Amino acid sequence: EVQLVESGGGLVQPGGSLRLSCAASGFTFGSFEMSWVRQAPGKGPEWVSGINSGGGSTYYADSVKGRFTISRDNAKNTLYLQMNSLKAEDTAVYYCAARPARTTIYDYWGQGTQVTVSS
Secondary structure, eight states, X not given: OXXXXXXXXXXXXXXXXXXXXXXXXXXXXXGEEEEEEEEOTTSOEEEEEEEOXXXXXXXXOTTTTTTEEEEEETTTTEEEEEEOSOOGGGOEEEEEEEEETTOSSOOEEOOOEEEEEOO
């Protein structure tokens, strides 16, 4: 059974930091490109960041560039998102998603973890 399980969300003050994790199982994690996608209340999904299967290439939305860092540990089948200098507009449910390398459709999604940035 394929599973993507996010953790690490919570309530943080503006300017604070959180580290999200996504534990993968049931598929060959190291062969998949991974992304973080978020959805704020009343808004559509927003792609946040992506990383290639080997971890050597990373990509960011302009809204998070310089503040967020995506990484992965293929030995642990885990994806991470380090989020610094958080803003109220980063409040959303964050999902990790997996797609085979060099494809455009995400095969697997996690259940999401809530991040709330508020004073």
